[in-house]
Amino acid sequence: MLGLGAWRARNRPAANAVLPLPIGEMGWQLTDHRGRTVRPADWLGRPAMVFFGFTWCPDVCPTTLSAISGWLEELGTEADRLIVALISVDPERDTPEVLADYVGNFDPRIVGLTGPKAQIARAADDFRVIYRKVPRDDGDYTMDHTAGVFLFHADGRFANIVDFHEDRRFAVPKIRRTLS
Amino acid sequence: MKHLILTTALLLSAPAAFACEAVTVGDLTIQHAWSKATIGADRPAAFYVGITNSGSSDDALVGISTPAAGMSMLHETVVTDGVASMPHAMRVPVPAGQTVQLAPGGYHGMLMVLTAALKEGDRFPVTLTFEKAGEVTTDVDVLPLRSEGPDCADAGQ
Numbered sequence: 001m002l003g004l005g006a007w008r009a010r011n012r013p014a015a016n017a018v019l020p021l022p023i024g025e026m027g028w029q030l031t032d033h034r035g036r037t038v039r040p041a042d043w044l045g046r047p048a049m050v051f052f053g054f055t056w057c058p059d060v061c062p063t064t065l066s067a068i069s070g071w072l073e074e075l076g077t078e079a080d081r082l083i084v085a086l087i088s089v090d091p092e093r094d095t096p097e098v099l100a101d102y103v104g105n106f107d108p109r110i111v112g113l114t115g116p117k118a119q120i121a122r123a124a125d126d127f128r129v130i131y132r133k134v135p136r137d138d139g140d141y142t143m144d145h146t147a148g149v150f151l152f153h154a155d156g157r158f159a160n161i162v163d164f165h166e167d168r169r170f171a172v173p174k175i176r177r178t179l180s
Numbered sequence: 181m182k183h184l185i186l187t188t189a190l191l192l193s194a195p196a197a198f199a200c201e202a203v204t205v206g207d208l209t210i211q212h213a214w215s216k217a218t219i220g221a222d223r224p225a226a227f228y229v230g231i232t233n234s235g236s237s238d239d240a241l242v243g244i245s246t247p248a249a250g251m252s253m254l255h256e257t258v259v260t261d262g263v264a265s266m267p268h269a270m271r272v273p274v275p276a277g278q279t280v281q282l283a284p285g286g287y288h289g290m291l292m293v294l295t296a297a298l299k300e301g302d303r304f305p306v307t308l309t310f311e312k313a314g315e316v317t318t319d320v321d322v323l324p325l326r327s328e329g330p331d332c333a334d335a336g337q
Contacts, residue, residue, distance in 0.1 A: 055219070055223065056222075056223050056224065058216075058223070058224045058225060058226040058266075058288070058290055059226045059255070059257050059266065059284060059285065059288050059290075060257055060264045060266070060285070062216055062226075062284070062325055062326070063284040063285050063328075065326070066284070066326050066327070066328050069326055070328075101219050102219060105217075105219075105324070105325040105326055106325075106326055130262075130263050134265070136292075137251075138250075138251055138292055138293065140224075140292065142266060144263055144264065144265040144266075145263065145264060146262050146263050146264075147259055147262065147263065147264035148262050161262075163259075163262070164259050164262075164264060164285065165259065165285060
């Protein structure tokens with residue numbers, strides 16, 4: 001327990017510019033994989049878990065979605081109140097229909113969000129997320145993007161980040177603290 | 181060494197996914213070859229495998245190829261300052277006496293220009309080329325997109 005306490009203290013978010021805005025101060029408007037409009041205000045009152053990715057991503061994104069599905073399974077009905085959203089950084093290819101096909105492979109509580117490029121850029125700014133298009137040798141392209149999973153309290157305050165390579169033993173308690 | 185291979189072969193003869201079977205080339209044992217199902221054939225697929233070098237000299241995986249894809253390359257997922265990127269890996273070192281995993285979130289094969297979508301339950305061959313041991317072909321099991329790896333009795337993942 002002593003070790004865990006020290007670890008928690010090290011990971012306590014510091015007040016600085018690289019942290020996401022509180023959800024209530026964000027300004028994006030996106031469309032979910034069922035075609036519904038979603039605004040930040042719609043999330044207030046429920047804790048939220050948000051990450052960025054794209055469906056053409058062969059390794060990072062399915063790995064993150066598999067991990068999140070595992071966390072949600074472990075949390076069970078505890079996580080039913082949690083908003084879980086994947087925001088696409090590749091709106092050119094990720095239409096709501098494409099996202100629906102994709103998120104359908106994972107926990108049904110995961111919502112896919114996409115929108116016009118300007119709104120994706122706005123969301124990335126609000127979450128302090130970096131993304132960039134990287135051309136591939138075969139003429140196709142891939143996307144580099146911030147891979148962490150952001151946690152927010154029900155009142156919209158930023159709570160924590162689950163890093164890409166973080167162990168499930170740490171991730172699930174972090175989420176649980178956001179839920180309580 | 182022969183004894184080890186025989187034991188492994190016996191262990192793996194139990195009913196299990198093909199991903200749990202092993203192939204060998206020289207001092208290298210290749211097992212747990214798997215891939216995630218893809219949605220359609222436009223998206224690249226990832227290829228994962230475990231390589232054990234039971235010899236006394238270092239080797240390296242330098243290439244992969246498969247009839248299932250028009251272009252196959254080795255990549256590594258790297259997270260720098262929280263940002264994930266997937267640079268091309270020229271070679272994946274397989275040091276003497278060690279097991280190296282191509283696994284989600286790390287080294288992986290990227291299969292581009294798929295000839296067909298990879299469906300759960302499909303199997304396709306991948307040829308791995310090693311610097312010293314040469315070439316070896318293994319069957320790859322396609323697992324669900326959500327899978328985190330094959331469930332093998334010897335817990336190699």
